Amino acid sequence: MPSTRGLAQELGVSRITVALAYDQLASEGYMEARRGSGMYVCSTLPDDVLKVTKEDRSRKRLRPFLASDEGVEPRFEPRAHRPFQVGALDPELFPHATWSRLLARAWRNPVPALTGAPDSFGWRPLRNAIARHLAEWRDIDCDSAQIVVTSGTADALDIIGRCVFARGDTVLVEDPGYAPMRFGLEKNGIGVLPVRVDDEGFDLDAVGPRLKAKGAVLTPSRQFPLGATLTLTRRLKLLDWVARTGGYLIEDDFDSEYRYRGAPLPALMSLDRHERVIYLGSFSKILSPTLRIGFMVLPALFLDEVRAYLRLRGVAASLVAQPALAEFMLSGDLAVHIRRTRRLYAQRQEALVSSASVLDGLLEIVPSTAGMHLVADLVPRLRKQMTDRAATRLAAEAGVVVRPLADFFAGQPDRSALLLGFAGFGEDELRRSVRVLAETLRRGS
Template sequence: MAKPETFSPALLGVALESEATKPAYQQLYEQVRDLILSGRLPTGARLPSTRSYSKELGLSRTTLIAAYDQLVSEGYLEARRGAGIFVSQFSPEHLMLVNRAAPLVLPKPVAARRPLARPVPFAIRATSPADFPGAEWARLLQKTWRGPIESHFGEPHVEGHPDLKVAIADHLRTWRGISCSEDQVVITSGSAESIDLISRVLCQPGDKVWLENPGYMPMRREIAEKGLEPVYVPIDREGMMVSRGVELAKSARMAITTPPRQFPLGMTMSLPRRLDLLDWARSTGAWVVEDDYDSEFRYEGRPLAALMSMDETGRVLYLGSFSKVMFKSLRLGYLVVPPDLCGQFHNAHADLGPQASSVAQPALAEFMTSGQFAAHIRRMRRLYARRRALLLDQLLEKCSGLVTPQPANSGMHIVVSIMPRLSARHSDVEICRTLHQAGIEAQALSSYYAAETSPGPAGQGLLFGFSGFEEKELETSVSALAATLLCLAEA
């Protein structure tokens, strides 16, 4: 008979408040993080499995996984394949020393980590104000406010401004091959609100949801907060492995996927894989959420049609956002639902109330219908293609033997593999910490994997964004990157 798993005394002291305003996963994340920072959970300590610890705390395993994922993504914990979850190997100068009996001590490296006014290379998904047609956007906003002011002070349209809904439907028909009416378009404040609506209308607590692994971390947290059970489906060169998803949970209620460009790895889902996914949804009555987060930026070849344009049985919902093409603070996105679901989503949206600001919506509608939106996309596509090509050339020239870029023909970031000379000494998380101290931003690929599904060496890598940075800035930053990586390799 297997011995019961033992717990660190510090972890036994974790207590969650059921009446707190913070969700349970966030309370757990904060308490475990504080235990690590204070030293009560020492470096190298093994954490209990999510199954046994969730029973100890009286939580759902999904909630615990969400907390572990967040701690892994921020570098507090690390997953070791076949061994479990452990406290990361922090060096003393990397820690924020926490002592509840004494004032907070901030060593110099931590004190320097202040929010920056603008992103620095190689932050992913960055956009630059210099690249945006700000004067024209300001003119459209002013024009909106010169119209009948009464319309701005009444109740906002529940599902978004009618003109914007029409403009989005026209845009999708032209750019993504999706034939939809404006009635199927729901304006939201972004993917979080869209997923909230979808889960309310289509899911029940405890339903299983396929998620890509590696995948977008905030999506995991959204699913966990809704009481849904994530099923982590691995990725190969053709995208989400549908056959593996069927093995893990054939009766899952929903699959959330990024067919045009898998995040973060970057491959396009193949046509056979798309057909397999649609066939699974049709045969089981499941739903597929197509998250099309940056398909506008494809630099080589013709993109495959959107998954929704191939759906003949009304099982696909389509997520879109303006934050990558326009700017993040716009906080406008949209959801396209099958015709049969329009009424249900209208009622759910009415119950919640609109969260997207209505002020910018008329201006955005005119920006799209006038052709300026499409022109802006084409201009940014050319600009980003040059920056991507330069970054690839610079990495090959200056970082040879340290990192190797992986092929990518679209998107706003690239993934690089870490060569043995460097990977033998440091994990991708450790490399990112050192780069951060040198003023260089990068993302560790391993942090995008679910905490309990460590990918091993194959999941080690770095993400470098290029979209929001001038070419000269990229050149200078690659030189600094090469010098820092060389020091790490020779340390």
């Protein structure tokens, strides 16, 4: 190729322009520099390398991973929610107009703090709004300085695994329970000891006095997936245990806003007088799982260590939605949204329960005072003929999505049941799907 000076003179342009063009061609793989002799056209051009040939088109795609026969085949392509998918939300209920307006307002003319280096703990107005929300809804008295905005449970567990517990520590977890919780702890070298829950939730007495566990991860407001509320007696016993041993309780309060009858027990953190509880919250169950915004409330002891860790690791939670969420909360719109969806979810649960008579002789469904799914136990006769995983496969073939309780046990399951999500589906759709599920299980049995 001509020298940059020669080509610039020939074309009547600046030498800098030619040099930039050469650099661009080199970075894209069209030219290469040879020491002492200038720039040359590459012998192999990127157009040839990236070109799709007929042979490439005829190649078969990789076969997707299939789960074991006892599991449910994972779905890689996004598809519409189907009853009774656990955790599904109704997209029609999302406040689209308000949300788009708040996003536009925040980013049309952003304040300098939004375009500079982000606070590793998250957008301060959002943390202020979360602190106020916790005081009003969960009776938690905390300072916004204690709140860390996260990208969800996995992010929070990474922080806890690095800054609260040490590699090799043992932590108690609920069984059955949320498998990503166990995974998040084990990924950071923390041992987990599953503890069987009963109708009153997590039972510390079932552990044994000699175990030197450093803490426990709990869902006290509504145990996931069984739905039990941890009794006040057991809450106080757990708080006394960590106060005596120097351990910590991780309170995952994932859907406490959705209680339909009676006053909820206060959050475990609100009863803590020794700063031994770390509180995890999320907006995934309230607004949308795609929002990817959660938060944690830390004891003051860990604030400096967590900030130092995040400074090195980097921030996982996107700042884009945080100003809009802060305004949504501070304006009272979030409270309105919760009350509205809580009323609808109660009606949807009632529709599911009232139509469940067609499942008599197959499943036993008990209404719940809280939450977004119900647990339906296989009756003894059906248990003799199929497992809950087998029932899940039959339902999937009929277009109904349920979750087998067996998937949530760390060890051998001792109960066979299906989880039926109701929050994300209309009443008529729920009634139709109950009939389909009943017909499918009767044929399969």
